Amino acid sequence: LLDSGANSIFINQVWAKQIRLPLEKSDISTSLYNVDSTLNAGGCITHKCSFVVEYQGHREQVTAEATQLGKINIILGWTWLFKHNPEIDWQTGVVTFHVRQTELDERINAGHVYAKLRSLEKIDDDDDKVKPEEEIKRLVPPKYHDFWKVFSKHKSERFPEAKPWDHAIDL
Structure with missing residues (x-):
């Protein structure tokens, strides 16, 4: 899900455990508020998760804050959008990334970004x-x-x- 109102990158804690991503304890506990200003049912964010996403030749290490996201697995928030500054065609649902002279096109379907997660690994x-x-x-x-x-x-x-x-x- 692309969400310019989210201040970070988030991963569904339940999903992260299901696909066996290692969760690391965060240095500080952070309160998380939903879009309607209510506290997230999952409570404070106490863990984070680092992994590598590889799609269409682009490889990137991502660190996401782990919390309860309901049916959503990953939220790419403002920090990610600011870093990549993708072009979004809202009428066609195409997101275009300009990465190292290569354009990476991904389809948005009902607000979700579908990218094939080809490898998950921690970079040391x-x-x-x-x-x-x-x-x-x-x-x-x-x-x-x-x-x-x-x-x-x-x-x-x-x-x-x-x-x-x-x-x-x-x-």
């Missing part, structure tokens, strides 16, 4: 892995590199210094 080669900071720097336009500190993980995990004019907003 550290040389192929990109550090998160390098990946973010690659995604952030060069004109914003002067503001790099704003995008750092450390800065995003702490509140700004308290000021005398700060006040609570009681809802």
Whole structure:
């Protein structure tokens, strides 16, 4: 399922276990909200799953957050859509990927992307892995590199210094 409202890539935890994908415990537990703002029945996301998807000559390692997705096996969310920036023809249901000078066409049927999963394996080669900071720097336009500190993980995990004019907003 392509979902630009989803903030990540998700995999159905039950399906992942059925096809024997290894689930890894996440560093932090994350609450998951459905499209209607209710908490997901599966509770917090506590596991993730890394695997390789290979289709029509394109090979990519994907890390998905494992949760309950009902009848859907995988959700390719905003992060995936942003990274690949596919062309979507909504009238014909064709998604076109521009990967290494090769166009990969996949059909969308009722909102699902059908891609033949030809191999599932974990990649242990550290040389192929990109550090998160390098990946973010690659995604952030060069004109914003002067503001790099704003995008750092450390800065995003702490509140700004308290000021005398700060006040609570009681809802």
